Amino acid sequence: MLSLNINPKAFAYVLISVTDMDQALDLWVSRFGMEVVVRRRGDDPGLSRLWGLAEGDILDQALLVTPGRRQGGIHLVRFRQPGPAVREGAAPTDLVPKSVDIAVHDIQSRFAELEAAGFKFRSKIGRFETDGIVVHEVHMNGPESVNIVFLEMEGKPEHVSAKGYGVSPQVIATTPDNLGEKAFFEQVLGLDETSYHRFAGPEVERTIGLPPGGALDVRIFGDSDYDYGRLEIVQYEGVKSKDLYSRATPPARGFLSVTFFVKDIDDVLRRAASLQQSRGAGAMRAPPRDHGVIDTIFGQVRLATLISPAGLVVLLVEQPKD
Template sequence: MFDGIDIAVLPVADTGPPRELYVDAMGFEVVEAGPVRDPGLWARLWDLPLPPAESLLLGKPGSKGGWIRLVGVPGLPSPDAAGVPDRPGPYALDFYLRDPAATEDAVEKRGWTFVAGPVDYLLPGTEHPVRERMLDQTRSGLRHAFVQYREGRTRCVLGERPGLGVSEVNAVVFATGDLAGARTFVTDVLGGRVYFSGRFEGPAVERLLGLAPGEGFDAVIARGPASRNARLEFIEHLPPAVPRPPHAYPRVVAGCAMGDLDALAARLATGEHGASTGIIETAEGRQLGLRSHYGARFHFWQR
């Protein structure tokens, strides 16, 4: 059963700049680093066009998921800019910030830029205020949502470690052209629990993402039974007037430990939800890769 995203795998041509962003500016710790053993196997599991050479696992000790694995892939082409969510595929990572202004300043001093200034809005269907700003993470072709942490209202490692300024990854966001199918996949195949289903729209959301006036999108956000981070989020992609080419490779692979990998493999065997590698035996244990029909790539392993 799905119980949150344990590791967000980010393939990059050069791990140096994103390492500086996550470690130096956002306080992630290097948990392990080294060459990738059996690169052909991992290229297959992660659906990469070229074999990976190195791996850096970055984490927030004490967190329950939401770590980042930077995977160096020599020769990987530069990613297209994320832009607005107008095509299926990985779109964003979300983080909670204790002191947004301080973290944003540290990020900007290292040469990273934000799409616009911060915006304030109410979480759809609630009276909960949200302060959010969107970073352009160009090395992975992703947006990063920096969201104000609210003590006692926001579940993440910041509640356990008062000295931290930035949380683990608290959501991985994929845009999809089949939101209803993605929701069925989350609940019936992964066994996840949808805790939010609603629409994001309005002037603040338009400024945040650079949308046209009146544009918005529906979203589905899921956790597992333990309600831990990081969450899995699917948003409705906005078809552009001129179609954009599909992404050349997965910019994010959602890595999830599963309680019964055999049962998951059986549910995926028909191909109804995408192309699965089937279970692969590795030195690190049993693994399974999935290129889903919903714009998301997954890497599952036996918990």
Template sequence: MFDGIDIVVLPVADTGPLRELYVDLMGFEVVEDGPVRDADVRARLWDLPLPPAESVLLGKPGSRGGWIRLVGVPGLPAPDPAGVPDRPGAYALDFYLRDPAAAEEALEGRGWTFVAGPVDYLLPGTDHPVRERMLDQTRSGLRHAFVQYREGRTRCVLGERPEEDVSEVNAVVFATGDLPGARAFVTDVLGGRVYFSGRFDGPAVERLLGLPAGAGFDAAIARGPASRNARLEFIEHIAPAAPRPPHSYPRVVAGCAVDDLDALAARLAGGGHGRSTGIVETADGPRLGLRSTYGAGFEFWRR
């Protein structure tokens, strides 16, 4: 059973700039650093066009999920800009920040840019206030949502470690052209729980993402029974103003431990939810890769 995303795999041609971003500026710690074992097998699991060479695992000690694995793939094509969510695929990672203004100033001082200024809005269907700003993470073609941490209202490592200023990854956002199918996949195949379903729109959301007036999208956010981070979020992609080619490789692979890998493999074997590798053996034990039809890439292993 799915119970959150344990490790967020980010394939890039050069891990250096993202190591600087996540370690130097966002306070992640290097847990492991070295060559990729079983490179050809990992390329198959992660659906990469070239074998990976380097792996840098970054974590927030005390967190329960939401770690980042930077995967160096020499020769990997440069990613297209994320832009607005107008095609299927990985779109954003979400983080909570204790002092967003200070963190954003430090990031801008190191050359990182934001889509627009911060916005404030209420989480749809609630009276929960959200302060959010979008970083343009160009190295892997993603947006990063920086959300104001609110004591007692938002679950993450910041509640356990007062010395931390930035959380673990608290959500991975995939755009999809089949939101009903993605919801059914989460509940019926992964055994997750969709705890939020609603529409994001209005002037604040338009400014946040650089959307045209009147644009918005429906979203579904899922956790497992233990409600731990990081969450899995699907958003309905917006029809593009002009056709955009699909991503040539997964920008994000969501790594998830599950209770019964064999049962999951059986549910995916028919191909109705995407292209599965089936269970393959690696130096770290059995793994299963999935390039889903919902814009999301996954790697699963036994809990």
């Protein structure tokens, strides 16, 4: 059963548009061990209008979470006429909603079983160390060109399903200005900056393919005390990046947006107006939109849409008043 009374500092769902719902559920539920919270077959007129689609353009939806977690979930949607994949042909440094992270237990076994099932990886498992924490990581080419990143931290077992997968500690988006995103996430959404690193130097340039003097600014936002439902933003310094955020619009396929359940939409909109007043037009990609109370897969709830300076779409769902 869907609960709206959850942590407003962690995203509830990441919206992923798919071509085949059965195949998507086979991946996220049967293989990764997520559970279906809500399934809505047929149209969702409320979301269709919100997304500027015609009635009947939404065919199927499912809200999924990892058992034992109520956030960091996946919102799958199938459109009548799916568009092109958001990340199709994108370079690693292009500006776009990019990746979904999945925590795993025994990454070697998870890699082997996925490879045996025919899934394609971008490389072998890598190892890196940050602030004394050793992380093992591998990137998989997911359906609809969504980059899926499997992670395992030494000495820090994450919460996972019975299948050994945990979806999703965080999602990743690339931006042209992480400081502008930081102001938006902290001052409007009230998120904590849980991590910040800047990587530079010849080794980083070689590994990532940056030009001399290039660098990588990486920040993670969410709740310092809750390690699911976080947003990681990455800025590639010293490179030219194509802005592909305009592609992340329904009915495109892939990673489209994130959804937060908040206590008071009016409060968030006031903070957004304050940020716009202090930072000007660049505070957000577009003005906030208050959609009012709509009947959707989330129930009869009030919704609003914000767009970060880079272009990441954030859907707000208001939690019911006590």
